[in-house]
Amino acid sequence: MPKPHALDFEAFPHNTVTTYQRTLCLACVADAFTKLLGIPAKKTVQEMKGYTPAIEELTGSALVRPYFTSAEDKPHCPYCDSSSRKHAVITTHSIEGGKATDAPRRKLIADLPTSQNQFLVLEGKSTHDEAFFTWLEKMARLDSEDEQWIRDVTKAFLERKMPREDWDQVFANIYMIRRSARLAEGWEVDARRLFLAPPLYWETVAIQYIVSRSHHGGGQTFEGRLTLQDLVNRLRHSGYLRYIGIATHNPGDVFEALMHHLAGGDGGVKMHYLVDRRDFLSKLKELKISEPKKAAPKKAPAKKVPAKKAAKKAVKKAVKKAVKKTPARKKK
Numbered sequence: 109m110p111k112p113h114a115l116d117f118e119a120f121p122h123n124t125v126t127t128y129q130r131t132l133c134l135a136c137v138a139d140a141f142t143k144l145l146g147i148p149a150k151k152t153v154q155e156m157k158g159y160t161p162a163i164e165e166l167t168g169s170a171l172v173r174p175y176f177t178s179a180e181d182k183p184h185c186p187y188c189d190s191s192s193r194k195h196a197v198i199t200t201h202s203i204e205g206g207k208a209t210d211a212p213r214r215k216l217i218a219d220l221p222t223s224q225n226q227f228l229v230l231e232g233k234s235t236h237d238e239a240f241f242t243w244l245e246k247m248a249r250l251d252s253e254d255e256q257w258i259r260d261v262t263k264a265f266l267e268r269k270m271p272r273e274d275w276d277q278v279f280a281n282i283y284m285i286r287r288s289a290r291l292a293e294g295w296e297v298d299a300r301r302l303f304l305a306p307p308l309y310w311e312t313v314a315i316q317y318i319v320s321r322s323h324h325g326g327g328q329t330f331e332g333r334l335t336l337q338d339l340v341n342r343l344r345h346s347g348y349l350r351y352i353g354i355a356t357h358n359p360g361d362v363f364e365a366l367m368h369h370l371a372g373g374d375g376g377v378k379m380h381y382l383v384d385r386r387d388f389l390s391k392l393k394e395l396k397i398s399e400p401k402k403a404a405p406k407k408a409p410a411k412k413v414p415a416k417k418a419a420k421k422a423v424k425k426a427v428k429k430a431v432k433k434t435p436a437r438k439k440k
């Protein structure tokens with residue numbers, strides 16, 4: 109069988125896709141079914157195959173059983189001590205919705221293999237603020253010691269703000285970025301210099317401040333190194349704060365309003381989660397599950413719940429129970 113190919117996100121604007129990986133212990137999940145619920149092995153496999161993880165489990169920072177962080181030096185499950193053969197990696201690609209990503213996303217999804225539900229497509233909503241913070245986290249990873257840093261941050265911001273422009277192309281042909289004295293809005297390239305209209309220029313300064321603040325005492329910007337007070341003063345004197353309707357005076361309040369404005373204001377953005385289950389399915393195929401010790405208890409004919417929903421509910425319940433019963437790191 110050919111090796112599962114990595115997904116190609118080349119067609120997406122930069123920084124619109126965030127990838128998360130979570131390691132899941134299949135032995136923990138199987139145990140919850142067979143030992144706690146007394147469900148036969150074959151049925152357990154079926155239930156596990158139909159399992160839809162919650163978005164928070166796949167992208168959130170809190171990991172609870174059966175999820176854990178896998179480390180090279182500690183390849184065993186922290187909950188049940190199983191070996192890495194029983195661990196599956198679920199990869200989730202979170203795609204920010206919007207005009208710039210709609211077409212490449214549809215094309216990517218249309219081309220995915222579907223015969224065994226190798227991929228799940230989940231949807232969620234995120235506020236503009238949340239999406240902005242995810243983006244800022246990516247920016248904070250850029251090397252601030254690099255001479256190119258300020259240029260990279262500026263380019264990334266312009267890509268985020270105007271994703272349809274080919275900024276790779278624009279930046280390949282400029283050597284300098286300046287505030288325009290002519291333009292009222294937008295940008296232009298003249299004699300290999302990129303000119304930004306004042307509102308756009310001041311936005312880039314604010315972004316540079318916000319991103320660099322996380323690694324320096326003050327923010328490093330086109331305007332030199334600035335404290336928050338310096339930044340607010342400049343944004344006020346330039347007329348930018350008035351232009352975007354920020355009238356408060358306290359620098360902290362201005363900063364908060366500015367962040368919210370830069371994020372895109374009120375409202376939200378649709379998030380598309382592409383969950384790659386290929387490793388999960390292939391590991392599940394290899395998993396040996398022992399039958400429950402006692403015969404499965406006769407189930408009372410409960411309310412009829414659709415099979416998929418029931419499976420999801422059962423997994424959640426079982427996992428919750430297992431977490432309560434077995435503290436992390438307890439050995440067999």
Ligand SMILES: [Zn+2]
Pocket residue numbers: 133134135136174185186187188189190
């Ligand atoms: Zn485990």
